[in-house]
Each structure stands twice: as C-alpha cells, then as structure tokens.
Amino acid sequence: MEKNETDEQIRETGSLDLGSETGRHRIRLLTIIGEIEGHETVSGNTKATKYEHLLPMLAEIEDSDQIDGLLILLNTLGGDIEAGLSIAEMIASLSKPTVSLVLGGSHSIGGPLAVSAKYSFIVPSGTMIIHPVRSSGMFIGVAQSLRNMIRTQDRITRFLSEHSRMTQKRIEELMLNPKELVKDVGTMLEGPEAVREGLIDEVGGLSNALHKLHEMIEKEHQKKCKNM
Template identity: 50%
Template sequence: MTEFKQQEPQPNQPLTGPEDNKRSTVVDTIQQLGQTATPAGESNIFCMTIIGQVEGHLVLPPQNKTTKYEHLIPQLVAVEQNPKIEGIFIILNTVGGDVEAGLAIAEMIATLSKPTVTLVLGGGHSIGVPIAVSSNYSIIAETATMTIHPIRLNGLVIGVPQTFEYLDKMQERVIRFITSHSQVTEEKLKELMFKTGELTRDIGTTVIGVDAVKYGLINAIGGVGDGIRELNRRIEEKRNTNSGGLIQ
C-alpha cells in the first residue's frame, strides 16, 4: 500500500496561500511597529510625527534619530490637496535641528488651509519651538519641556562683521515667527532666550509645560485626547462655516 506523506514547506519557499500572506503581514507589522495589530479604518485626521533631530541640508550620522524635512514637505502638500483629510495633528518630541528646515516646516504648517493642532510630548526644543506654535492651537504635556536658546552656527565661521549680521538676521526671523504665532511678547522671549545661569553649559532657558502656557508660548496643557477633541471641534466649525452656518 502506497502512503502519501504531506510535503513540508522548504525554509526558502515563498508564502502563497491566504493564511501565509496573513501571517507574513503580521510578521511585518511586528518587525516595523512592535505590535500584532494596527488600527483599521480611514480617518479624516492626518497625524504627523516630528521626532529626534530635524535633518536639513546635511545628512546626520546613522545613529541619530532624525526627521527629514524633505519627507515632511511632500506629505503636507498631499494633505492640503486631499479632500478626505479635514485636519492635521502634529506630535512633537524633538531636540531641534536645522534652522532653515525647521522654519520651512513651520511655515508650511502655518499656511495650511485646514485646521491644525500641535502636541509637544517629551520635548519641543530649539527649532521645535517655532514648529510647536505654527498650528492653529498648541498643546503641551505637563511634563514636557521646551528649550529656548540663541541660534548656533556650525562649520566654517568667517570672523567678519557680516557673519554676525547674518546670525542676527536669522535670529530675528525665528523670534518674529514665534511672536506672531503665539501670545508671548518679544521682550519675554528674548529674556528667556538670552538668560544666563539657567543652563549649565549654555545660554537660554528650559521651560516646563505649565510655564510654557503661562508665558503664552503654548495654548494649553493636555495630551492626545485633548488634541483630538480640539481638532475635531475646529473641523466641525469649519464644516458649519462652509455650509453657511446651518446645522442640520
């Protein structure tokens, strides 16, 4: 009598069946996100995360956690053009980074036609401050911090008056943007920025969540739930405005 033995799959044999494809998807999800299931369903809110260091014109070492501005700019353009997306939720946990790249991201967020809310978790330092205040409404976690300090210049520095004039003009660009998109006064911002004795090896101030709200940098203390609620409220307001203020 002939026996039929089921052939075992070879180690390098490609997965073909529906169960195999499902298993492969789960494995990919675990490897990429560290979880076995991802939230399903489409949303009218686009969530953008800015973490680590904002990478600008120079590529940072591979061990640095970075957010590349050339990745964010096309996403923001696509969000603006997509009619299904009605609001943008930006989550920040950044140490800062390239000044021009950070200002470019901040300007794009500020000029979006759709409601935007930013949430500072952990930290929104250096050039992360203009990004944090660029939205329609900003929230900071109670334990989060924001470091405000003058601009630095890396690389070759030519010791001529024009170098210092360039730094001063760039500094004014940052100050002007922050003051025009938040409630903090220019005098208070400069006081925090040029304060000595606060940071051990630097000049500037580290502002904790409650103080950031007190100084007028950020609108409110809160978390993810507060940010989503505020964004949904602003989306609903825009819907009512576009429909002539009539609520069915």
C-alpha cells in the same frame, strides 16, 4: 489603506491616517521626532525627521479632500534651522485645522514647529528650550557673519511671537537668559510654564489634542455649510 501600506507609511514618514475606519473626521497624524534633518544627512545612529518627506506630505494635506485636519506630535531636540523654519511656515500656511502636541520636548527650532499649528498642547512633563542661534562648523569671524546670525535669530523670534501669545521682546529675554541653563544661555520652560508664558496654548495630552482637533474640524464644516 492596506496594513502593509500603513506600516510602510509609518516606517518611512512617521505618519498615519486616523478616522477612516470609524467614519469620524479624517485626520493625518504626523510625528516630528529626533533631529530635524536639512541639506546634510545626520549620523546613521541618530533618529531624524527629513524635511524632504514632510514638505510634499503637507502639500498633499492641503490639496486633499480626503483629509480634514492635521495632528502633529513633537519630540525633538531641534536641528537644521532652515529646514525647521520651512516646515513651520508650511504648517502655518495650511488652511485646514491643525493641532500640535509636545511630548518629551520641542527644543530650539522645535519651538517654531510647535507653535505653527493653529492650536498647541504640551504634556505636563514636556519642555521647551529657547536659546540663541548657534554656529555649526567653522565660524568666519567677520561682521557679516554676526549680522547673518542675528538676522536668523530675528526670523525665529518673530515667527514665535506671530504664532503665540508671547511678545518678541519677552522671547528674546528668555533666549538670552544666562542664569537658567548650566554653562549655556537660554531658558527651559516646562509644560505649565510654557502655557503661562503664552508660548503654548494649553497643557494636555493626546485625548485633549484629538478632542480639540475634532472640535475645530466640526466648526470648519459648519462654516462651510453656512456659506453654501
């Protein structure tokens, strides 16, 4: 890929292809930074990850013979729930090796995004915040609205438990904890705590994440060779 094309790819989608110049495994690097933007555009001053950019890219990764694996870097405060879940489901459905790395934090709907990869890392200073679903805009005070919020919350906790080593019951306990966050309900887990709770697989940095991904890709190649 030419330098101008690479610069444009980074600027528009926050992604980059690794390994093509060195002859190593070909890895797509994807960054999920700032607010997860859904159907409504966020403020022009807010850094955002647009789900309409990510979904086609994830489809390309799955279909391309030129991409061996996916590395996801996360530093997000959350955002649109439906958009975040759709991205997380897409990542989880990829057949290729995937590794995520939480840097500053992966809060709220960033949680499902972090655990959607087949293996997850978090830096020691990284944080995960688990909290109940919040209403944005006007809330209609009827029973149906409450039931919808509870069902949405259940979708999130179920996804987290299915893609980590935590039970749904434990996730709900942390989500409804009234003592951890000042003037709020929920729990903040720092890197080692997130691993001890079973939400994230391992504490580590970029070199650890890349090493693990190359290892997973190599095992996948060996498996395919045996089946040929």
